[in-house]
Amino acid sequence: MSGRNGGRRQSAVSGWDGAGSTLTWAALREVKCAELEEAADGWGRTSNRADAARDRIESRLLPGLRGTQKGEAAEAATRRLRGLGTNFQYIYTECGLLRTTLNSLAHEIKTQQRVLQGALDEAAALRLTVHADGSVTYPAGGEGLVDGKPLPGGTASGVPNPGMVAPSGLVAPNPNAGRAQDIADRVAQAVRAAADADWRYARILRSLKAQEGLGVSTATWTDAASDAEAVRQAARGYLKDAVPHDASPAERKAWWAGLTDEQREEYLAVYPDQIGNLDGIPALVRDAANRDNLQLLIGKLEGRNDGDAETKLAALREIDRQLRAGTKPGEPPMYLLGIGDQGNGRAIVSYGNPDAARNVAAYVPGLNTSLDMEFARGDLKRARDTAMAAREIDGETAAIAWLGYDAPQLLDGISSLDVAGTERAETGGRAFHGFMSGLAASNDHDEPHMTAIGHSYGSRTVGAATQYEGGIPEVDDIVLVGSPGVGVDRAEDLHVGKDHVFVGAAKNDVVTHLPSLGSGMLEVAGKPFGPMGELAVDAVRGGDDDLWFGRNPASEGFGARRFVVDPGPPFSLDAHSQYFDPELDTESADSIAMIVAGEGHKVKQESAE
Amino acid sequence: MTAINNDVDFPAIYARTQDGFSVRLRIGGKGQAFFQVDTPCVQESEVLDSTSQATAPLYEGMELIPRPNIHSDFWSAGASEEAGGRS
Known part of the structure; x- marks a missing residue:
């Protein structure tokens, strides 16, 4: 699945050209996270439409066809429709992942924007000047030990990695120097963290790609399984440990009921295995999550070549077959x-x-x-x-x-x-x-x-x-x-x-x-x-x-x-x-x-x- | 005859031959009757759907087949003892 925002650029955030070294705090401040979130919503809508289309194929078209038509043409049509349903399911999964990736990226960038803004506001209040390269100039101030005159001003450069530079022990007596250094450090760290996020998400977005053609092979599902894993790793800060594993079933039910539709969709896209197996979540939700998870599991086990995987694969395929077979009147x-x-x-x-x-x-x-x-x-x-x-x-x-x-x-x-x-x-x-x-x-x-x-x-x-x-x-x-x-x-x-x-x-x-x-x-x-x-x-x-x-x-x-x-x-x-x-x-x-x-x-x- | 359940609401009767042919008649909820015939199967095999035209509604797409909804003075619950006795 090739994301428009991934595109050819090296950066996930449009306007940056990638490598962290060229990112400036001014660029970070100007990033419009709302645009990222809008893009995420767009992918979300696509994902939902694909899900609805798959549902229509499986619950209406296929049963209708099976119930009314017989013969080779009907069988061929059934096969093609099933294939189409699989395609839609894949689109649903990958677009859902794209959506969460973009939302998660926006979340991390916004966090760094807040850090940056806090530092800039403080600099303004202290009348310190923050330069384009992130260094901070401070005026003369304090008293010299020898002559009692104000100490000369200067420029502090930020240190992006906290803890890397040990305090020298020789504290500059100009009180402005310490404040300037602190602000410069915060600016540098925000820029560094944002560049780092940009780099990580660019990689994920690049990996959310489908193979050429319309066939959704098992290899593609194997790929989708690792996509989900990558997005999950990245989105940990965004969707956090909010899945209430330690709560009672009734509390989990209440948690789920309290989520917005968008939040539910994101949880289903990124954590189908956790939502699907969480006691207290409504049966229909578990079912939807597990049907996706079943495809991801089949993909994952396909990638392994041992007896255990083969045994489980056979069972998963049989369950998948039964799920798709549909039910006759009077059957549960x-x-x-x-x-x-x-x-x-x-x-x-x-x-x-x-x-x-x-x-x-x-x-x-x-x-x-x-x-x-x-x-x-x-x-x-x-x-x-x-x-x-x-x-x-x-x-x-x-x-x-x-x-x-x-x-x-x-x-x-x-x-x-x-x-x-x-x-x-x-x-x-x-x-x-x-x-x-x-x-x-x-x-x-x-x-x-x-x-x-x-x-x-x-x-x-x-x-x-x-x-x-x-x-x-x-x-x-x-x-x-x-x-x-x-x-x-x-x-x-x-x-x-x-x-x-x-x-x-x-x-x-x-x-x-x-x-x-x-x-x-x-x-x-x-x-x-x-x-x-x-x-x-x-x-x-x-x-x-x-x-x-x-x-x-x-x-x-x-x-x-x-x-x-x-x-x-x-x-x-x-x-x-x-x-x-x-x-x-x-x-x-x-x-x-x-x-x-x-x-x-x-x-x-x-x-x- | 292998077993009989002479319950008032859900009577059932089961019969089986030595070779494993069996018949079961059970009355379920709201008077719905279920009749089941089994033959011994040597090998698992596909059983095709009936090809003859159905003479009753097929309830296409319905998860639950409706329960009997026609009242009979003779058969339905609440029919007089006298009517039942005449059979």
Whole structure:
């Protein structure tokens, strides 16, 4: 993206010819920052128009075309339109960055102008003369030590780098000399700082360039990712640490609501990853930020050539594909509430708008989950299936797949065991607690019905989340399936009331049995669950009801409501992974949906033998 | 028959054959009925949309299919016990 203000000139500020040495204080004083800000507004408007155009293509043209036309011509048109949509998205991103760069530059120049003006005003008040080169002439003054006559005047030259020149100790007795020196220094420092800013921003503006032609290749997105990083570094002083990371979700919501449209647009353009993953920010905003962030992440990972990047890339591309696929009538639309490449990867996807919905459920996946193809297909499908089935009962429902933590990976057996017992559940539990607080804050209803669903190790994570601040805010019901234990011994300790804790445990699920009980199964299951014993940090009592992490939630003593699930295929891991499946275990999937829709008390399916 | 939920508001019935063919009928919110038939799938495969002409509205572009809005003296909630008993 070639900025007009970058152009061929070496300087970011028009009128300067670049190298700091030729910048004078007079030139600094005359810089019209309002013009820079106007230019920024212009780029902002372009960015907004591009965003609106992309939106029109994706939400109106493409669905319209898909719904009414068939055949090769229609497919070709769809492809071209998608390409056009990508172009607009790229324009939106880069123009947004240009806008913030220019605003940030204006901000820094204005700061130095204020320093300069302060020095000039003081010089005028003291009747000192500031020369074009920044030196300051002072008149005779004070008293000579020998003859008592006023000491001769002189000229002080400014020192641009404070601290570089140590005070000589021989203080000139003419009191005007010290004042003149101070003013000259401030002038020189302002000019120096402004020239430095000019140089830095000129470099950034030059780098905001697109490749020739209309194709927006992945390399271009890789470039855009580094552009965003460069602008962010530079704009730190301008947009500052204003993103309220340490505030509560409700405070963040208020912060966002208090910003002007322009400020919001700038935050979205420069910090899509932070805004997109900030609990308390409205779902639609997070979704918009994360869709941009998804493109930037794909670009960033494209630039790497290792197995980890490839695994995550495949998942990101699959999520991107689903986001673009559009929804049919009666299907819940998709919202990307979180995305990231840190650790094993992060992705939070909602089916249905969680702010508008009266029922909101979030599902925490467990063992061996990471941002890979299996997550992008299987785990997202679980949330989607749950949303679909719950919407049969109550249409105002959203269901979320939440991969907001590093779940334990046991694929390679004990040798590569990177499990830290319950630590991941504790870390994840804190993050999940924050996420649910954010949903509660951003939801439009006074008292939304919220459900936390934990599968496998994810149920231990949900268990951990309930132990902060007396429970997960606003969560009314908890569903635990395929649970190896949740870290507490009684259902009421999850802080929703024991009648609101629902448990599904398949007879043939190896995770819901201790090795002593299910040793036969474990042998067959082999490696993946071999090292489960390493996780068993909570199991200390050794009672009959105990599992890996404390008492078996499916046991009588735990006191939860147990719903009917299919026993699952014997001697296989499949029994651990079909609780949400509307085809393999319809009864279980429907029970979960019923709870999510706020009708948990009606879950009472009886065996019809 | 694998399970029955005889709830007043959301009754459901599930059946499955030995080979994995299954049928499910569930009444959802506001009396909306949902019927689901599944065949065992050996291999994951694309399922094409129906090509036959629809005989009911398709609710193009709507996120939520409207719930039943026609009152029947016989079937709808509030119908007299007598009417129900005659079936």
